[in-house]
Amino acid sequence: MSSPAQSGRRELPQNSPGNLLSDPLNGETPALRLFALIELIGGKDHFVTLQGLVEETGLPKPTLHRMLQQLEGADLLVRQADGRHYGTGARLRSFAETLMLNTVQFGARHAVLRNLAAETGETCNITALSGDQVVYLDRVETDEPLRVQLGPGSRVPMHASASGKRVLAQLSTKQRHRLLEHAPLQRFTSHTITSLEKLDVELDTIAEQGYAIDDEEYLPGLVCIAVLVPGDGERSNLCVATQAPVLRIDKSSATKLLPALHRAAAALADIEQEGNR
Amino acid sequence: MSSPAQSGRRELPQNSPGNLLSDPLNGETPALRLFALIELIGGKDHFVTLQGLVEETGLPKPTLHRMLQQLEGADLLVRQADGRHYGTGARLRSFAETLMLNTVQFGARHAVLRNLAAETGETCNITALSGDQVVYLDRVETDEPLRVQLGPGSRVPMHASASGKRVLAQLSTKQRHRLLEHAPLQRFTSHTITSLEKLDVELDTIAEQGYAIDDEEYLPGLVCIAVLVPGDGERSNLCVATQAPVLRIDKSSATKLLPALHRAAAALADIEQEGNR
DNA sequence: TCATTCAGTACCGTTTTATGAAACGTTGAC
DNA sequence: GTCAACGTTTCATAAAACGGTACTGAATGA
Numbered sequence: 001m002s003s004p005a006q007s008g009r010r011e012l013p014q015n016s017p018g019n020l021l022s023d024p025l026n027g028e029t030p031a032l033r034l035f036a037l038i039e040l041i042g043g044k045d046h047f048v049t050l051q052g053l054v055e056e057t058g059l060p061k062p063t064l065h066r067m068l069q070q071l072e073g074a075d076l077l078v079r080q081a082d083g084r085h086y087g088t089g090a091r092l093r094s095f096a097e098t099l100m101l102n103t104v105q106f107g108a109r110h111a112v113l114r115n116l117a118a119e120t121g122e123t124c125n126i127t128a129l130s131g132d133q134v135v136y137l138d139r140v141e142t143d144e145p146l147r148v149q150l151g152p153g154s155r156v157p158m159h160a161s162a163s164g165k166r167v168l169a170q171l172s173t174k175q176r177h178r179l180l181e182h183a184p185l186q187r188f189t190s191h192t193i194t195s196l197e198k199l200d201v202e203l204d205t206i207a208e209q210g211y212a213i214d215d216e217e218y219l220p221g222l223v224c225i226a227v228l229v230p231g232d233g234e235r236s237n238l239c240v241a242t243q244a245p246v247l248r249i250d251k252s253s254a255t256k257l258l259p260a261l262h263r264a265a266a267a268l269a270d271i272e273q274e275g276n277r
Numbered sequence: 278m279s280s281p282a283q284s285g286r287r288e289l290p291q292n293s294p295g296n297l298l299s300d301p302l303n304g305e306t307p308a309l310r311l312f313a314l315i316e317l318i319g320g321k322d323h324f325v326t327l328q329g330l331v332e333e334t335g336l337p338k339p340t341l342h343r344m345l346q347q348l349e350g351a352d353l354l355v356r357q358a359d360g361r362h363y364g365t366g367a368r369l370r371s372f373a374e375t376l377m378l379n380t381v382q383f384g385a386r387h388a389v390l391r392n393l394a395a396e397t398g399e400t401c402n403i404t405a406l407s408g409d410q411v412v413y414l415d416r417v418e419t420d421e422p423l424r425v426q427l428g429p430g431s432r433v434p435m436h437a438s439a440s441g442k443r444v445l446a447q448l449s450t451k452q453r454h455r456l457l458e459h460a461p462l463q464r465f466t467s468h469t470i471t472s473l474e475k476l477d478v479e480l481d482t483i484a485e486q487g488y489a490i491d492d493e494e495y496l497p498g499l500v501c502i503a504v505l506v507p508g509d510g511e512r513s514n515l516c517v518a519t520q521a522p523v524l525r526i527d528k529s530s531a532t533k534l535l536p537a538l539h540r541a542a543a544a545l546a547d548i549e550q551e552g553n554r
Numbered sequence: 555t556c557a558t559t560c561a562g563t564a565c566c567g568t569t570t571t572a573t574g575a576a577a578c579g580t581t582g583a584c
Numbered sequence: 585g586t587c588a589a590c591g592t593t594t595c596a597t598a599a600a601a602c603g604g605t606a607c608t609g610a611a612t613g614a
Contacts, residue, residue: 030572030600031308032351042376051590060574065592074309084591093380094508095316096373100407101514102322103370104448104456107409111460114409130349130356137355137367231359238357267459272357307571307601328561337603342563344601361561 025057037067038076042092047085106138108271113140113240116264120257122244126268127163127226129237130155132179134164144248156218159185159199160192162226163239166212169203170228170235176203191217211258214243215251222246225254227261229268238272240264302334314344315353319369324362374407377414378430385548390417390517393541397534399521403545404440404503406514407432409456411441421525433495436462436476437469439503440516443489446480447505447512453480468493488535491520492528499523502531504538506545517542 025036040057041048050068054061068086071077078089109126117124117140126137133155158164159180168176177196185194193199206212214224226241242257249257302313317334318325330341345363348354355366380386386403394401394417403415410432427433435441436457445453454473462471470476483489491501503518519534526534 028351029347031311031347034308035312035351035353039372039375042372042379045379049590050592061590062574062576062592062594063572066572069592070306070309074305074312076312088376088380092376095319096376096380097405097508097513097515098316099319099365099369099373100377100405101508101512102320103365103408104322104452105324105364106370107406108456108459111409111456115460128355128357135352135355237360271455271459326561327563331561338562339564339603339605340601346563 025059034067034070037064038071038092041077041086042088047080047087049084049086105271109268110138110140112264112267112271113138116140116240116242116260117142119260120242122242122249122257124264125163125241125243126229127161127239127241129158129164129167132158132183134158134161134167134239142244157183157186157188159194160188160214160218162212162214162224162243163241165199165203165206165214166226166228166239167237169206169212173200176200188218189216189220191215193217211255211261213251213254216246223249223251223254225257225261227258227265229265229272231269231272238268240268302336311344311347314341315348315369318354318363319365324357324364326361326363370408374412377405386545387415387417389541389544389548390415392544393417393517393519393537394419396537397519399519399526399534401541402440402516402518402520403506404438404516404518406435406441406444409435409460411435411438411444411516419521434463434465436471437465437491437495439489439491439501439520440518442476442480442483442491443503443505443516444514446483446489450477453477465495466493466497470494488532488538490528490531493523500526500528500531502534502538504535504542506542508546515545517545 025033025040028036037053037057040053050061050065053059053064053068057064068077072079072086072089075089075091077086077092079086113124113126121142121144123139123142125139127134128137129135134157135155156164158168168179171179176199180196180199185192185196185199187194193202211225211227214222214226216222222243223246224241224243226239228236229238229240230236231238240261242254242261302310302317305313314330314334317330327338327342327345330336330345331338334341345354349356349363349366352366352368354363354369356363390401390403398419398421400419401417402413404411404413406412411434412432413427413430416428433441435445445456448456453476457473457476462469462473462476464471470479488502488504491499491503493499495501499520500523501518501520503516505513506515506517507513508515517538519531519538
């Protein structure tokens with residue numbers, strides 16, 4: 001029962017270039033700002049004070065005070081004996097442990113991915129369609145010094161990525177257009193497909209051959225090849241992909257990776273099957 | 278002065294009528310309720326759906342929907358391939374790991390470890406399962422000149438380490454296989470267990486006897502013995518372990534360290550339970 | 555095929571929280 | 585005693601969450 005087609009909307013992430021990790025403490029909804037504060041404090045190997053946080057974050061003092069109070073009340077932070085230094089609380093540590101313990105699913109996925117990366121010698125990703133963008137769920141980097149940086153959690157448009165195109169290709173023309181019509185096909189490189197007609201042709205080809213290639217359509221010099229991870233039904237929005245600089249792998253030689261990719265996809269499908277209870 | 282009756286805007290939980298358990302999802306401030314939702318989802322070893330959460334929490338559907346949307350937008354949760362199951366996102370996992378690395382350094386954990394190292398005269402570690410590998414959270418080195426170098430933060434495969442095997446041993450056969458079957462059991466030494474069947478036998482033995490031994494399975498000449506640090510619930514992914522060259526401690530003499538290890542594990546469990554101070 | 559069902563999503567008036575400038579307390583250094 | 589640096593409280597305003605109701609589209613069934 002895969003239902004990838006989602007109604008077009010959403011204006012949440014708004015990951016504009018300058019705003020990535022720069023200050024998650026500003027411009028977000030209060031709850032997320034609170035969480036970002038926890039992250040900030042939890043990421044330090046020393047205690048923090050109100051004043052220190054004021055200087056570091058630029059937030060008004062009363063605001064931070066209220067936030068800390070709230071977190072302390074929830075036992076997420078703990079005030080030290082001197083009353084002015086905050087550290088992480090028991091609940092937070094317990095949470096971290098539970099979290100790590102219950103990521104069996106993720107662990108299994110990661111193992112498959114690492115195996116694939118070892119086989120291919122290149123950076124490998126697991127991606128999923130989320131909203132109207134492709135999100136990187138997990139990644140294993142190659143050892144090669146020459147590589148592209150794109151952390152897990154980052155997002156990429158559908159029409160300019162191998163994974164995005166592969167997912168789109170399994171939809172009917174009508175469904176594709178419904179997903180695409182609300183956002184223009186933005187151009188990133190000279191190879192980016194920016195016309196709906198050309199994209200349709202490309203997607204039909206992809207549907208036929210089973211794999212998609214991003215031939216420097218998003219980042220110059222970066223080639224990527226993606227195959228679907230089959231889901232319960234006939235459609236899926238999960239992909240596994242390998243990427244490399246065009247210097248090492250070009251559009252034609254990329255197909256040599258297909259056997260390994262398909263093997264990994266089958267393994268991931270197995271895992272997914274178990275995961276939904 | 279610790280005055281328990283805090284004047285102020287927020288009355289403490291004081292579970293109002295009709296609450297099943299201590300219900301952190303009701304009666305709290307929105308931000309904390311959001312966090313409680315993350316905890317709820319992160320504490321499960323399977324994915325959740327909107328409908329399932331509605332039934333479990335009793336919160337109105339639109340409210341939960343909004344919360345999930347918010348968390349997904351922040352990359353704290355990720356929607357699975359079918360678009361209706363939610364799981365923990367990359368940001369959350371990365372947060373958990375950072376947290377464990379940082380909370381371990383200062384504070385009582387390190388003291389326990391140092392004490393254990395003094396008692397045993399060998400290098401001691403605290404480790405945790407992260408993804409599909411074992412990560413070293415903290416370590417105290419022996420004074421002996423002959424020793425092995427493996428810094429904190431470094432990773433080791435599950436099937437070839439005492440800690441990894443000890444953690445695996447508490448899982449069901451099915452869960453173990455889900456984690457292991459899709460990536461080969463890589464061989465490191467002639468002692469490495471590379472067959473699933475043999476590993477299963479070994480893990481069952483470990484579950485029974487309570488401790489795991491790495492008998493030169495990862496590095497030639499290195500023996501390691503690990504026990505679990507009990508957590509809140511049944512399972513834990515935290516281990517404490519001692520390692521030494523086979524010249525000083527071999528497979529049979531390693532069990533002499535067990536009393537000290539168990540004492541340290543109990544101490545660490547206490548620390549986890551109580552928070553600090 | 556068309557009707558039905560139901561999980562998931564959007565809407566929007568109401569209620570609840572968060573916000574932050576300013577003022578107030580408290581502590582400790584000199 | 586005065587000062588300075590922080591932590592804490594107040595309060596009018598702005599913003600966000602809330603949740604009943606209604607809509608949508610995919611899955612299911614007749």
